[in-house]
Amino acid sequence: MSAAPLLQVEHLSKSYGGVHAVQDVSFELHPGEMLALIGPNGAGKSTCFNMVGGQIPAGSGRVRIDGRDVSGLSPRQIWHLGVGRTFQVAQVFKSMTVRENVQTVFASRESGWGFLARAGQAHRAEAEAVLDLIGMADFADRPCADMAYGDVKRLELAMALANDPKLLLMDEPAAGMAPLERVELMGLTARIAKERQIGVLFTEHDMDVVFAHADRMMVLNRGRLIAEGRPEDVRQDPQVRAVYLGEGLVYDQAAAARRASA
Amino acid sequence: MALYIAQFLTGLANASSLFLAACGLSVIFGVTRIVNFAHGAFYMLGAYVAYSLTLRLEGVFGFWAGILLAAAIVAVLGAILEMLLLRRIYQAPELFQLLATFGVTLMVEDLVHIIWGPQDLVGPRAPGLEGAVPVFGLPVPTYDLLLIVLGPLVLGALWLLMHRTRWGVLVRAATQDRDMVAALGVNQKWLFTGVFTLGIFLAAFGGALQIPRTAVTHQMDLTIIAEVFVVVVIGGLGSITGAFLAAVLISELNAFGILVLPGISLVLMFLVMAVVLVIRPWGFLGKPIQTGVTTIGEATRPWRPWSNATAAAVAAAVLVAALLPLVLGSYGLSVGAQILIAVVFAMSLQFQMSTGGLDSFGHAAYFGLGAYGAALTVEWFDLPMELALLVGPLTGLVGALVFGWFCVRLSGVYFAMLTLAFAQITWSIAFQWVEVTGGDNGILGVWPADWASSPATFYWLTLAVAVVAVLALRHLVFSSFGYRLRAVRDSAVRAEAVGISRQRTQYVAFAISGTAAGLAGALFAFLKGSIFPDVLAIPTSIDALVMVLLGGVATVSGSVVGAIVYTMASIWLMSATDLSRLVLGGFIVFLVVAFPQGIVGSLSAFVAGPVERWRSGGRTERTIALPAEGSR
Numbered sequence: 001m002s003a004a005p006l007l008q009v010e011h012l013s014k015s016y017g018g019v020h021a022v023q024d025v026s027f028e029l030h031p032g033e034m035l036a037l038i039g040p041n042g043a044g045k046s047t048c049f050n051m052v053g054g055q056i057p058a059g060s061g062r063v064r065i066d067g068r069d070v071s072g073l074s075p076r077q078i079w080h081l082g083v084g085r086t087f088q089v090a091q092v093f094k095s096m097t098v099r100e101n102v103q104t105v106f107a108s109r110e111s112g113w114g115f116l117a118r119a120g121q122a123h124r125a126e127a128e129a130v131l132d133l134i135g136m137a138d139f140a141d142r143p144c145a146d147m148a149y150g151d152v153k154r155l156e157l158a159m160a161l162a163n164d165p166k167l168l169l170m171d172e173p174a175a176g177m178a179p180l181e182r183v184e185l186m187g188l189t190a191r192i193a194k195e196r197q198i199g200v201l202f203t204e205h206d207m208d209v210v211f212a213h214a215d216r217m218m219v220l221n222r223g224r225l226i227a228e229g230r231p232e233d234v235r236q237d238p239q240v241r242a243v244y245l246g247e248g249l250v251y252d253q254a255a256a257a258r259r260a261s262a
Numbered sequence: 263m264a265l266y267i268a269q270f271l272t273g274l275a276n277a278s279s280l281f282l283a284a285c286g287l288s289v290i291f292g293v294t295r296i297v298n299f300a301h302g303a304f305y306m307l308g309a310y311v312a313y314s315l316t317l318r319l320e321g322v323f324g325f326w327a328g329i330l331l332a333a334a335i336v337a338v339l340g341a342i343l344e345m346l347l348l349r350r351i352y353q354a355p356e357l358f359q360l361l362a363t364f365g366v367t368l369m370v371e372d373l374v375h376i377i378w379g380p381q382d383l384v385g386p387r388a389p390g391l392e393g394a395v396p397v398f399g400l401p402v403p404t405y406d407l408l409l410i411v412l413g414p415l416v417l418g419a420l421w422l423l424m425h426r427t428r429w430g431v432l433v434r435a436a437t438q439d440r441d442m443v444a445a446l447g448v449n450q451k452w453l454f455t456g457v458f459t460l461g462i463f464l465a466a467f468g469g470a471l472q473i474p475r476t477a478v479t480h481q482m483d484l485t486i487i488a489e490v491f492v493v494v495v496i497g498g499l500g501s502i503t504g505a506f507l508a509a510v511l512i513s514e515l516n517a518f519g520i521l522v523l524p525g526i527s528l529v530l531m532f533l534v535m536a537v538v539l540v541i542r543p544w545g546f547l548g549k550p551i552q553t554g555v556t557t558i559g560e561a562t563r564p565w566r567p568w569s570n571a572t573a574a575a576v577a578a579a580v581l582v583a584a585l586l587p588l589v590l591g592s593y594g595l596s597v598g599a600q601i602l603i604a605v606v607f608a609m610s611l612q613f614q615m616s617t618g619g620l621d622s623f624g625h626a627a628y629f630g631l632g633a634y635g636a637a638l639t640v641e642w643f644d645l646p647m648e649l650a651l652l653v654g655p656l657t658g659l660v661g662a663l664v665f666g667w668f669c670v671r672l673s674g675v676y677f678a679m680l681t682l683a684f685a686q687i688t689w690s691i692a693f694q695w696v697e698v699t700g701g702d703n704g705i706l707g708v709w710p711a712d713w714a715s716s717p718a719t720f721y722w723l724t725l726a727v728a729v730v731a732v733l734a735l736r737h738l739v740f741s742s743f744g745y746r747l748r749a750v751r752d753s754a755v756r757a758e759a760v761g762i763s764r765q766r767t768q769y770v771a772f773a774i775s776g777t778a779a780g781l782a783g784a785l786f787a788f789l790k791g792s793i794f795p796d797v798l799a800i801p802t803s804i805d806a807l808v809m810v811l812l813g814g815v816a817t818v819s820g821s822v823v824g825a826i827v828y829t830m831a832s833i834w835l836m837s838a839t840d841l842s843r844l845v846l847g848g849f850i851v852f853l854v855v856a857f858p859q860g861i862v863g864s865l866s867a868f869v870a871g872p873v874e875r876w877r878s879g880g881r882t883e884r885t886i887a888l889p890a891e892g893s894r
């Protein structure tokens with residue numbers, strides 16, 4: 001693993017009113033590395049993600065990409081630094097065909113007004129190359145609105161890859177997909193990430209996916225990082241087990257009964 | 263000093279009736295998410311009914327009973343409207359709700375005409391309050407003082423209603439989360455009807471209270487609705503207190519603006535609204551609202567440039583149009599030119615709406631600016647038509663750049679209301695600034711250059727312009743810019759995340775659209791040879807919207823067909839009946855109720871099922887996502 005981190009997150013925090021959604025989160029991500037961010041619902045994963053991607057301004061703390069402080073930058077500017085992302089609920093351009101979706105991403109990189117070019121003809125080969133990469137070449141002319149959700153999610157990945165990103169942010173990339181599709185999508189992502197030395201930060205609820213593909217993982221609970229490390233180590237971490245299996249705080253009676261019997 | 267105090271008091275009195283109308287609109291929006299365009303019509307109806315009642319009922323008691331009874335009668339009419347019409351369109355896109363309630367406004371205008379006749383009516387003065395009270399030596403009407411007290415009283419009563427009654431609590435809860443209130447077992451239907459009735463009661467009450475102060479006229483509805491829109495936008499949609507603050511602010515601005523800038527006091531209102539919206543995009547006390555259902559989205563199939571066959575058909579149609587001067591007389595050609603101008607105008611709006619997803623309710627502004635720009639070039643600088651035809655689009659462009667800068671910061675219903683408010687402000691400038699625009703008398707003698715003065719050459723000129731404009735706008739739809747614009751419309755979040763700026767892209771689209779509308783307006787000025795403020799009025803904006811809807815909002819250039827059909831139909835309608843507004847209003851309401859997803863959307867939903875079955879040979883049970891279900 002190379003020495004210079006691709007993504008550095010330092011003491012990131014965000015509060016909504018009195019709720020500390022994310023508190024003092026710090027981590028690093030290196031090129032070619034798959035880093036999973038897991039945690040129960042409401043742990044602050046998406047907030048964390050949206051702060052890195054620029055969708056939500058950071059409350060405090062710092063995010064560096066390639067050493068550059070990106071705090072306060074818009075999603076657009078962060079994209080231009082070479083960051084691609086997918087959303088928890090897939091966001092694509094539904095009125096277009098699959099190929100046009102990717103072509104639009106290329107069109108967004110053109111300078112100038114873009115009044116003259118016939119966008120339907122431009123970037124065709126490049127778009128098809130990206131679609132080929134994720135195995136969607138056959139879908140190129142399909143209207144997006146007709147596609148199954150799993151394919152829409154794959155298209156999102158294609159759009160993110162079209163930017164030739166250094167960093168991929170994937171918020172629950174496999175949510176809503178069939179089990180087999182999940183395995184394929186994450187396998188594909190992992191392969192591309194390794195080949196192109198892309199750093200991938202992803203959140204996921206499906207632990208099979210996480211343990212199969214993450215090089216490293218972090219566990220977030222109530223806005224705080226409670227564990228970080230290799231998947232095998234995290235799996236053994238008592239705090240993580242407590243978070244996921246419950247430590248009985250909610251079920252007071254059960255806990256009391258256990259204490260009584262102990 | 264005394265003058266200022268007197269003006270201040272007049273302003274407060276105006277604020278009270280403005281507040282009554284505005285808070286009704288705000289309350290209705292808060293719960294039902296409908297911007298009730300017909301609010302102004304009910305305000306006007308309140309005044310008319312009160313006029314008739316107070317003539318019959320006498321004395322102090324009779325007068326006030328007449329006012330309250332008028333408000334109650336109109337409120338019942340409102341309830342009936344809610345049950346018959348609005349219940350059918352709560353799920354429809356915002357644009358359709360605005361359009362349907364505008365259709366009601368048109369119908370009410372003609373009904374008022376039938377019942378009360380065309381003349382302005384002067385109602386009785388309030389018994390016992392006819393006189394004036396001297397304030398620092400200047401007489402202030404006693405009735406104004408009553409209104410000043412009444413405004414805060416109504417505000418207080420509403421506050422009590424909303425905070426101290428079970429019904430009020432439900433209304434406030436529904437304003438925050440309708441679904442949750444429904445899940446708690448509250449009967450939504452009656453809650454909505456109740457809220458709508460209350461809102462209409464307040465509007466009609468505000469209108470009825472005006473009769474001792476001003477004449478009852480047919481223009482009351484559109485005059486008040488523009489001000490009401492400004493007030494609720496500044497105050498924050500859904501906020502009663504915000505409406506009160508904004509009503510006071512706007513009324514005082516008007517009262518003092520007349521002293522400072524007698525000609526164009528309304529510009530002040532515009533400036534204040536602009537400043538407020540830049541600082542607080544959701545108004546004084548408003549909260550960001552979720553963007554509602556947009557007109558297009560999943561209903562749209564991927565757009566394609568014309569195939570060779572289509573292009574050939576279009577070329578043939580243009581050729582036929584070019585040969586028309588051989589058959590048509592001068593009247594026919596002037597109708598033809600008018601249709602072609604409508605084509606450019608409708609297409610300019612369609613670019614903004616269909617490709618950009620920006621449902622403008624004030625497209626008349628840019629058409630009118632183009633017309634005035636061209637007319638003033640000829641009238642004031644004595645420049646030739648060729649130059650005026652360049653100045654027209656440029657005026658439209660400048661207007662779009664100024665107004666668009668504010669509008670694209672907002673979206674959905676705020677966007678629609680703001681565009682409408684800007685159009686109304688442009689209208690009032692044309693109307694009030696008599697020295698420059700000639701006011702109501704308009705600008706006369708805007709004739710084409712000699713070479714284009716024959717009906718045939720002018721027709722060919724408009725045809726050439728229309729063809730170029732439509733092709734250019736179509737080209738833009740399929741350019742890189744057009745893809746970015748559609749991307750922003752489909753998913754702003756995704757667009758921003760792939761490096762496309764929503765605001766900048768939409769701003770440019772708004773400017774392009776305004777330029778094209780200005781071009782249409784400039785041609786219009788030369789076609790008519792004169793120009794009057796009503797080209798800037800709300801009906802012009804509505805014409806364009808209906809043309810786009812008729813042609814299909816989910817198409818690239820269906821509005822061309824929409825413009826041809828609609829312009830011919832309305833020219834015929836004008837000659838066939840005196841009640842054209844009643845017919846047109848009824849038609850708009852029918853259009854919205856019958857095709858709540860837009861004509862193309864509804865038709866494709868209707869056709870998609872059978873087509874799909876036919877394609878699959880009836881073998882599979884698979885159903886495709888119909889636009890009717892998917893566009894929520």
